[in-house]
Every structure is written in structure tokens, then in C-alpha cells.
Amino acid sequence: MQSYNLTKLSLLVLEKHLLIRDLLTEVFREFGVPTVMSTPDPKIAWDMLQQFPLDLILSDWCPGLDGMAFLERVRQGPDSRNPFIPVIVCTANTEYAHVCTARDAGMTDYLTKPVSAKTIYSRICAVIENHRPFVHVGDFFGPNRRRHADPMFGGVERRLHG
Numbered sequence: 001m002q003s004y005n006l007t008k009l010s011l012l013v014l015e016k017h018l019l020i021r022d023l024l025t026e027v028f029r030e031f032g033v034p035t036v037m038s039t040p041d042p043k044i045a046w047d048m049l050q051q052f053p054l055d056l057i058l059s060d061w062c063p064g065l066d067g068m069a070f071l072e073r074v075r076q077g078p079d080s081r082n083p084f085i086p087v088i089v090c091t092a093n094t095e096y097a098h099v100c101t102a103r104d105a106g107m108t109d110y111l112t113k114p115v116s117a118k119t120i121y122s123r124i125c126a127v128i129e130n131h132r133p134f135v136h137v138g139d140f141f142g143p144n145r146r147r148h149a150d151p152m153f154g155g156v157e158r159r160l161h162g
Helices: 018-030 042-051 067-076 096-105 117-129
Strands: 010-014 035-039 056-059 087-091 109-112 134-137 140-143
Touching (some): 010 042, 018 035, 018 117, 067 096, 067 140, 087 096, 087 117, 096 109
Parallel strands (some): 010 035, 010 056, 056 087, 087 109
């Protein structure tokens, strides 16, 4: 795995549970991330996003914290300061339908809890290494959901990769 200097990143952790929020904040500090803001409240997270230059959001999605509504506001809100910011959804929702819901809301990547520091670091590296262009099609706005070109698909709606 490529090693990255994360000492210039600013991160936001939107996480319902205090213990997990504190653990994630400490993991990011161990990675050398100097600015880690965290909150359990999507309204406060929104204010942080609007007020501070952030590079990445790690968002929970669980009962009592609607991470999908927050993500949709980040991507589609007319007053969103940075709709292109990478958002990693970190949740205990493990079903395929949940992954599809997050994908369709515009997430950049998906982590299922429990997570390790190594997994978190690898996802941050993946976001850095595999930047995907953003697309706006119908009511979707977010990173291109196609991660790989499929040579077997030649339909009229095939997107060109460049």
C-alpha cells in the first residue's frame, strides 16, 4: 500500500456514538491529521462543512443519525459549500441494499463497522489514488458509480472512460 502524508488534511467525523467518535478522532491524529472535527449532530456537521475548509467526511448512518440525508444535502443542497468533497460512509449497515442506497446518494466509499485503523487508512488511500469524476444524471449527483470499464457492455448509454 502506498504511504501518504496526511498532515495537511482536515477531516469531519459525523458519528452518533461518543466512544467511536473519540476512537476515530484518535486514529486520525495517529495518522498525523492535524484537524479532526467531530459531532453526533448532522446540523452541526453541516455548519462545520460550511465554515471550514474540509478535505474528507467520515459519516455514520444508523438509527438516530440519518447519514443519507446529510450526504444528500452535501451533494445536492443548493447552499453546499463543497458538493465534491469525498464522503466515506462508515456504518454497521451491511446489507447490499444499504450499500446501494449510499451509492445512489453519492457516497465516495463505504466501510462497515467494526473497522480497523488499517482499513480506514486503506480507504483514505483509495480515495486519493482512485479519484472518480463526478456526474450529474437525473436526480443523481456524485462520484461516477462505475469503478471499472466493462468491455462486455456496448449499449447506447455506455459512458466513455477517459
